[in-house]
Amino acid sequence: MRLEAFQPQVGVHCETTTLRNMLHHAGARLSEPLLFGLGQGIDFQYWDAPVPGRGAPMLTGRVGPGEIARRACAALGAELCRERPPDPDAARTRTAELLAAGHVVGVTVDIYHLDYFSSRSHFAAHCIALYGLDDDLAHVVDTAQQGGAQTLPGESLRRARDSREGFLPSPNLQMHIGGLPKRLTTDSAAVPREQIWHAVRATAERMLTDRGPRRGPSGLRRAAAEVSGWHDTLTPSEELVPATGRFWRYAGTGGANFRALYRDFLREARHRTGEAALDRAADAFEGVRQQWDEAIDLLLGYGEAADPGGRLKAVEALLHATADAEQSAFEHLHRLAGERTGESP
Structure with a gap:
């Protein structure tokens, strides 16, 4: 099953790309830079390497995972629904329910298990927009660098979502837009x-x-x-x-x-x-x-x-x-x- 009339919105950062796809399908046409700014996304964070001397420190220029989406939706008056089903089967069932209800679903994943990713390292703070599930395939939108709209084996998505490895894992976490102010669906310039x-x-x-x-x-x-x-x-x-x-x-x-x-x-x-x-x-x-x-x-x-x-x-x-x-x-x-x-x- 794939969402009807879904139009992939490709961006440069995973969380803002995912958020933009969720909002766009719900009716709000907003740019990625605007979402990043409303989400107060810029920062600098210093994280030690897991093993000193075996890897560089993680030096990131953004706030923590999930904070951009939370703050941007609060600024817009959009309802952001987040949940973490207890296991992969429950996660797939719940995701299928949300898709059937017409929602794009944002999911956190470990890039190691994504077939289209060239990197072979574990990084679990990545997120993608899911817009379709068939018996054996999942249809997602990633960043432009990762090819935008992608189709991957459902088992790969299952492993990626349930991973406990890599940086800041959040197994089976997912989010969707529960509702939008009417003004955002009628006027893209309506951001206060x-x-x-x-x-x-x-x-x-x-x-x-x-x-x-x-x-x-x-x-x-x-x-x-x-x-x-x-x-x-x-x-x-x-x-x-x-x-x-x-x-x-x-x-x-x-x-x-x-x-x-x-x-x-x-x-x-x-x-x-x-x-x-x-x-x-x-x-x-x-x-x-x-x-x-x-x-x-x-x-x-x-x-x-x-x-x-x-x-x-x-x-x-x-x-x-x-x-x-x-x-x-x-x-x-x-x-x-x-x-x-x-x-x-």
């Missing part, structure tokens, strides 16, 4: 201006709040301070150092560890609110994106570098400068959004 400003301010406030040495600009500065030592602490460094660059550019981030996606949100926010003052913020994040991309290029070329230690020193300096630039950009956004919402200090 105040919700955009609230999301901007809440994001900036979180990024400027001291949450310890592993989050936000502090986490980025910690990572920067460690980069120059990766030549000695990561083994084999010629594989693990470029892998970090690939993760920041290609692992469903939209480029530059989610900074390009947030820049695009600010550009759309400027268009939707008519606030020319947002041009400065969008330009600042374009500069931030360029700094991230420069650092990524250096990491990707590490294995062939004549002076790998010097290359890592350059990355360290770039990341420190990037942390400063991000902090400055969020300070500006916090002031601006505070003025627009009447929440200025």
Whole structure:
């Protein structure tokens, strides 16, 4: 069974792509950058490697799994229903019921078990939009990098959903849109201006709040301070150092560890609110994106570098400068959004 009139919406990040497909089929035509921004998705988080020295730390540029969908739906007034059936059979039964009721179902999966994924590592914090189930096949939408609409064996999906391995597993978790405000189904420009400003301010406030040495600009500065030592602490460094660059550019981030996606949100926010003052913020994040991309290029070329230690020193300096630039950009956004919402200090 496949949903009638379903139109795949392909994106760059797994959670926002999944959310966009669920909302679009329910009748809300919204862009991926807007959902990322309303979901307050940008962050920096430092996670230790599971085994020190055997793998690079997980350095991600977004908030935790599920938070973007939850916050974006709250901002939109959409009902987000989340559930975790107790086992694979119950999960399939419940998913089939939701499909029969006309819902696109977002499911969390371990990419290791997805036939169309080239990566052979376990990563369980991925999500995809499910729009059809036949006896032996599942029909899903993944990111553009993974080919968009895909068909895979039902058993592969079953294993991917039930996996307990990899980063942040959430076996058999699924979500769907229970309902939408009528205004969202009749006018794509109906996102309240105040919700955009609230999301901007809440994001900036979180990024400027001291949450310890592993989050936000502090986490980025910690990572920067460690980069120059990766030549000695990561083994084999010629594989693990470029892998970090690939993760920041290609692992469903939209480029530059989610900074390009947030820049695009600010550009759309400027268009939707008519606030020319947002041009400065969008330009600042374009500069931030360029700094991230420069650092990524250096990491990707590490294995062939004549002076790998010097290359890592350059990355360290770039990341420190990037942390400063991000902090400055969020300070500006916090002031601006505070003025627009009447929440200025």
